[in-house]
Amino acid sequence: xxxxxxxxxxxxxxxxxxxxxxxxxxxxxxxxxxxxxxxxxxxxxxxxxxxxxxxxxxxxxxxxxxxxxxxxxxxxxxxxxxxxxxxxxxxxxxxxxxxxxxxxxxxxxxxxxxxxxxxxxxxxxxxxxxxxxxxxxxxxxxxxxxxxxxxxxxxxxxxxxxxxxxxxxxxxxxxxxxxxxxxxxxxxxxxxxxxxxxxxxxxxxxxxxxxxxxxxxxxxxxxxxxxxxxxxxxxxxxxxxxxxxxxxxxxxxxxxxxxxxxxxxxxxxxxxxxxxxxxxxxxxxxxxxxxxxxxxxxxxxxxxxxxxxxxxxxxxxxxxxxxxxxxxxxxxxxxxxxxxxxxxxxxxxxxxxxxxxxxxxxxxxxxxxxxxxxxxx
Numbered sequence: 305x306x307x308x309x310x311x312x313x314x315x316x317x318x319x320x321x322x323x324x325x326x327x328x329x330x331x332x333x334x335x336x337x338x339x340x341x342x343x344x345x346x347x348x349x350x351x352x353x354x355x356x357x358x359x360x361x362x363x364x365x366x367x368x369x370x371x372x373x374x375x376x377x378x379x380x381x382x383x384x385x386x387x388x389x390x391x392x393x394x395x396x397x398x399x400x401x402x403x404x405x406x407x408x409x410x411x412x413x414x415x416x417x418x419x420x421x422x423x424x425x426x427x428x429x430x431x432x433x434x435x436x437x438x439x440x441x442x443x444x445x446x447x448x449x450x451x452x453x454x455x456x457x458x459x460x461x462x463x464x465x466x467x468x469x470x471x472x473x474x475x476x477x478x479x480x481x482x483x484x485x486x487x488x489x490x491x492x493x494x495x496x497x498x499x500x501x502x503x504x505x506x507x508x509x510x511x512x513x514x515x516x517x518x519x520x521x522x523x524x525x526x527x528x529x530x531x532x533x534x535x536x537x538x539x540x541x542x543x544x545x546x547x548x549x550x551x552x553x554x555x556x557x558x559x560x561x562x563x564x565x566x567x568x569x570x571x572x573x574x575x576x577x578x579x580x581x582x583x584x585x586x587x588x589x590x591x592x593x594x595x596x597x598x599x600x601x602x603x604x605x606x607x608x609x610x611x612x613x614x615x616x617x618x619x620x621x622x623x624x625x626x627x628x629x630x631x632x633x634x635x636x637x638x639x640x641x642x643x644x645x646x647x648x649x650x651x652x653x654x655x656x657x658x659x660x661x662x663x664x665x666x667x668x669x670x671x672x673x674x675x676x677x678x679x680x681x
Contacts, residue, residue, distance in 0.1 A: 305479060305514075308506055309338075312477060320347055320473040322502070324464065324494075325515060326484030328358040331460050335471050339544050346547045348470040349585060351463055355456040357484035360400055361392050363452040364444075368414075371442055372427050372435070379426040391420045399449060405489040408446050416440040457493050464494065468501055477504040481518075485511040545589045546652060550615040553580040554596070554633075555624045568623070578624050581650055584617060593649035597665065609635045609646070613675075631677040635662040638671060648673060 309315035317338050325332045332352035339345040365388075369377040380388040391414075399412045416423055417440045427435065468475060478498075480491060485507055495505050508514040525542045560568075560575040569575050582594050599609070611634075614627040621627060635648060648662040662673040 305508075308479070308508075309477070312504055314476050314504075318473075319477075320471065320475050322464070322467060322471075322475050322478045324460070324478060324480050324485070326460070326480060326482040326487075326490065326511075327356045327515075328483055329354060329356045331355050331463070331482075331484070333463050333467050335467050335475065337473065342542065343544045344542060345544050346587070347473065348467055349547050349549050351466065353459055353463060355459040356482075357400065357456075357487070359456055360452050361395070364392065364395050364399075367444065367448065367452070368442070371431075372423060373431050375428075376423065376426045376431070380423065383426075384422050387420050387422050394419055399444075401486055401488075403449055403453065403487070403489050405450060405453075405492055410446050410449065412444040412449060414442040414444075416442065453487075453489055457490055460490070461493065461497055464498060468498070475502050477506060478502045479514075480505070480507045481511045481514040483512050543590060545587050545592075548582055548584055548586050548588060548652070550617055551580050551584040551619065551621070552582045552613060552615050552630070552650065553578050554611045554613060555579070576624065578614065578616075578621055578627065582652075584619060588652050591651050591659075593651045593661070595647050595649040597645075597647045599646045599648070604640055604644070607637055607640075609637070611635075611648070613650070629678050631675055633660050633662075633673060633675045636672040639664065639669065646671070 305321075306315060309319065309321070314321070315338070317340060320335065320337045322333060322335045325334075330352050332350065334350045335347040336344045337347050365377055368391075377388070394414075395412065403410060414420075416435065424432070424435075424440070464478075478494070480494070484490060491505065491507055498505070522542060555576050556579045557574050558577055560573055564575050579596075581596055582588065588594065610632060612624070612632055613630045614624045615630045616627040618626075633648065635646065637644070637646075645665040646662060647665050648660055651659045651661075660673050660675040662671040663669060664671065
């Protein structure tokens with residue numbers, strides 16, 4: 305990335321660029337800005353969708369099943385999985401990485417006898433007769449191949465369009481990485497649609513390795529930062545800030561107001577509501593604390609308090625029962641005094657994972673606080 309930015313005279317503070325990570329299962333987009341030497345700021349919310357290249361493989365097998373029988377594909381999957389994987393790899397070499405969308409004479413010819421002879425054992429008698437009449441050759445034409453790509457690429461184009469709409473600054477360059485990033489047809493479609501909005505669209509020389517190298521460098525930067533923190537040295541982190549993908553908050557008990565759903569109001573006139581702490585779309589610095597103030601224990605003898613932290617993509621959410629529980633924060637009070645004012649803070653670390661702290665706002669004393677992430681079942 306650095307080399308490419310330099311080649312296009314874009315390696316300067318303020319340059320905005322997009323990374324389209326085209327994997328096998330998912331395609332993920334993020335737009336970043338250079339904000340200093342070796343530091344990146346997140347410009348838009350990261351987005352992704354299940355439209356990676358493995359779904360082209362599935363579309364190929366589905367079409368193959370329409371010719372030789374879906375039961376034949378199922379039998380191969382159950383009994384000869386390596387043979388089935390080989391035929392998918394053959395399709396990838398001959399089609400997925402070669403298809404450009406320009407040559408209308410392009411087609412794929414599968415010689416069953418040479419490529420997957422074992423398939424003959426699993427077809428029924430009717431299909432066997434048809435295949436023998438065709439010398440066990442299967443031909444897939446240009447339009448059918450194109451139809452395997454287009455639904456996925458249309459979704460990728462829509463995500464890029466959303467990213468560009470949400471980006472206030474001009475996007476100077478777009479990087480395609482990941483295995484599907486090698487698809488010339490994908491690159492052609494992106495260039496065709498966004499050539500007037502993005503000046504330069506680049507496929508990494510080694511698009512799969514680019515993802516692995518980036519992850520490795522990121523992990524090493526975390527390790528270096530932790531080591532230097534131990535000796536009190538200030539080290540710049542690669543990611544300067546993040547744009548939150550979710551709204552985070554807690555459940556609080558409030559006096560009910562006119563208009564509140566009566567079925568949610570308790571017998572003594574209270575109602576549980578969602579209190580947002582950090583909102584979706586907010587830009588937060590790495591390890592920046594977002595503090596919640598003026599929390600009061602019920603009485604002077606209360607020894608601990610528990611808060612459930614929820615998250616949601618719904619900007620208008622009011623109640624927690626329709627949200628995901630992120631985890632539970634427990635604060636242990638070491639003092640017993642009336643009128644204690646307590647605050648706690650959430651901070652977002654390297655991977656948008658929360659850390660929590662708590663303190664007495666009257667005397668500044670820090671309380672022991674534990675935050676337990678909800679475990680997936």
